[in-house]
Amino acid sequence: MTSLAAPAAILAESVRGGAFPAAVVEVGSSTATLWRQAFGSLSLAPDAPPATIDTVFDLASLTKVIATTTLAMQAVDRRQLDLDAPLTRWLADWRGADRAAVSVTDLLEHASGLTAHLPFFRDCRGRAEFERAISTLPLEYTPRSASVYSDLGFILLGFILEQVYGVTLEAAFRAVAEQHDWGELRYQPPAAWRGRTAPTEVDAWRGRLLVGEVHDENAWALGGVAGHAGLFGTAAAVGRFARAIAAGFRDRPSIVRAASFRRFMTRTDVPGSSRALGWDTMLPTSSCGTRMSQAAVGHTGFTGTSLWIDPQADVYVVLLTNRVHPTRANEAILRVRPALHDAVLRALT
Numbered sequence: 232m233t234s235l236a237a238p239a240a241i242l243a244e245s246v247r248g249g250a251f252p253a254a255v256v257e258v259g260s261s262t263a264t265l266w267r268q269a270f271g272s273l274s275l276a277p278d279a280p281p282a283t284i285d286t287v288f289d290l291a292s293l294t295k296v297i298a299t300t301t302l303a304m305q306a307v308d309r310r311q312l313d314l315d316a317p318l319t320r321w322l323a324d325w326r327g328a329d330r331a332a333v334s335v336t337d338l339l340e341h342a343s344g345l346t347a348h349l350p351f352f353r354d355c356r357g358r359a360e361f362e363r364a365i366s367t368l369p370l371e372y373t374p375r376s377a378s379v380y381s382d383l384g385f386i387l388l389g390f391i392l393e394q395v396y397g398v399t400l401e402a403a404f405r406a407v408a409e410q411h412d413w414g415e416l417r418y419q420p421p422a423a424w425r426g427r428t429a430p431t432e433v434d435a436w437r438g439r440l441l442v443g444e445v446h447d448e449n450a451w452a453l454g455g456v457a458g459h460a461g462l463f464g465t466a467a468a469v470g471r472f473a474r475a476i477a478a479g480f481r482d483r484p485s486i487v488r489a490a491s492f493r494r495f496m497t498r499t500d501v502p503g504s505s506r507a508l509g510w511d512t513m514l515p516t517s518s519c520g521t522r523m524s525q526a527a528v529g530h531t532g533f534t535g536t537s538l539w540i541d542p543q544a545d546v547y548v549v550l551l552t553n554r555v556h557p558t559r560a561n562e563a564i565l566r567v568r569p570a571l572h573d574a575v576l577r578a579l580t
Contacts (some may be wrong), residue, residue, distance in 0.1 A: 235266050238574040241248030241567065246271035250563035251535050251552035253282035253429045256483070257467040258575055260545045261477035263425040263580075264470060265579075274310075287420060288462050288551040289446050291532030293409055294462040295385050297416065297472055298404040300509025301486060302493045303339060303388065305407065306395050308487035314339075314494075321391045324366035333374050333481065335391065338384040342500045345383045352436075352452035361453060362390055378504030382459040389458020392563040401456045411485065413471045416464035418456045421503045428463070429553035431534055436550050446534050446555060460532075466549050473540055473547040480526075480542030496528055513541075519548075520572035535564050539572060548572055 242254050252275050257267040269286060272279040290297065306312035309395040314336045316326045323374065325333070330344060337343040345368065355361050361547070365383045372379065389400050396403040408416050420428065420443050431446040433439075445451050445461035455461050475485050477490045495508040505512050512529035513519055519539040523546075529539030535554030540547040550571060554564040 235575060235578045237578055238571050239268060239270075241571050241574055242268075242270045244562070245567045248563065250561070250567050251554040252279070252556055253286060253288075254535075254550065254552040255282060255284055255286055255288070256551075256571070257384050257466040257470040257473075257549040258579075259470055259474060259477075259547055261483070262479050264467075267466060267470070273428075273553075280427075282429065283427065284467065285427055285465055286551075287415065287424045287443070287465055287533075288536060288553060289429075289431050289441075289534045290462040290464055290469070290536050290551070291447060291460050291534040291537070292382075292411075293469065293530055293532045293536050293538055294334045295461050296457070296509050296530045296538070297464075297469070298400070298418075298462055299385055299388055299392065299458040300339065300471075301407060301493065302396070302400070302403055303335070303509065304487050304491055306392065307494070308491040312391075318343075318366075318387070318391075321394055322362060322366050322387060325387075326353050326366075329370055329434065330374065336508065337374055338391075339379050339466050339495075340501055340506045341384060342375045342499065342501045342504065342506075343377045343381065343384045343508040344372055344374040345379070346371040347379055347380045348382045350448065352448040358390055358393075358451050358453065361386060361449070375501055378499065378501045378506050382447075384398070385459035386449065386453070386457055389456075390457065397568055400458065401455060404462075405484075411471070411475060413475075414465070414466035414468040414471065416462065418461045419454075424463070429551075429558050431553055432555045432559055433557045440557075450482050466551050467552065469538060469549045472545070473538055473549060476528075477540050477542065477545065477547050480540070481545065513539075518568040518572070520569035521574050522574070522576035531568070533559070537568055541576070542578065546576065546579055 245310040450460040525544035535552035
């Protein structure tokens with residue numbers, strides 16, 4: 232397994248500089264793991280155990296691509312889900328002329344007209360209350376006139392997928408993850424993982440330090456299982472998923488057929504948007520830095536996670552951190568991510 236000195240130095244310095252207490256990185260290709268290394272300690276406590284390659288992280292919005300988008304892609308591939316179907320087919324409270332034509336595609340491309348985020352957790356619990364609250368929310372903009380990254384759209388998408396699969400989102404994803412042997416990647420992590428789980432924030436709303444409990448408040452109010460957040464996992468497990476996606480780009484699709492895979496990885500025609508279906512794509516201003524190709528796809532997570540895959544270079548980079556510990560006010564990772572990706576691509580290509 233190759234050691235990449237320059238990107239390793241960036242992460243070591245980022246820990247020392249307080250960007251995050253813990254980080255685990257994995258770099259690989261469609262066929263192999265090239266480098267995996269842990270940095271820092273699980274928390275800022277003086278006696279905190281060191282991070283290891285087996286450290287578990289709250290993956291936050293990586294849930295959107297690993298779980299929700301993957302389940303949507305499989306459902307489309309099996310003709311169980313029509314991307315052009317209006318949301319009225321699935322959501323009884325989604326009513327009104329301004330939203331009648333909004334489709335599943337619009338949710339996946341963050342072009343539904345929904346606002347980015349609202350603190351529904353203060354007043355709502357469970358699916359029925361969230362579904363009603365989001366479905367009756369006034370739209371912020373004309374659908375498909377723009378792309379506004381929206382947790383709310385992916386919450387609804389999770390509800391739709393539960394109807395499509397006939398089981399909970401957790402059960403549907405668990406079946407896929409087990410089928411493909413992705414390893415330690417799941418909603419509602421077991422208590423046995425807690426000792427090696429990186430803490431996230433000291434949450435004033437819940438009155439405690441969050442360890443093995445989903446950081447996102449709306450996902451917490453949904454029982455820890457949601458379309459926008461909720462997955463926990465290790466860098467090795469995210470890397471296994473990344474290799475499956477990277478193989479799909481090289482005409483070795485394992486999750487869905489080639490045509491379905493290409494459809495989900497194609498950038499939208501929504502004005503000004505860099506989104507594909509679920510995934511983001513490369514821009515020079517992206518978290519993936521400036522050296523990945525225009526074909527690269529990826530996503531980030533609020534807790535300090537990211538996954539980027541460049542099919543032209545046949546390289547993926549998994550970065551898992553707990554940058555929100557002890558507070559989400561720390562945004563130093565915004566500088567770390569592009570520097571890391573540029574260093575990796577510089578070293579490999």
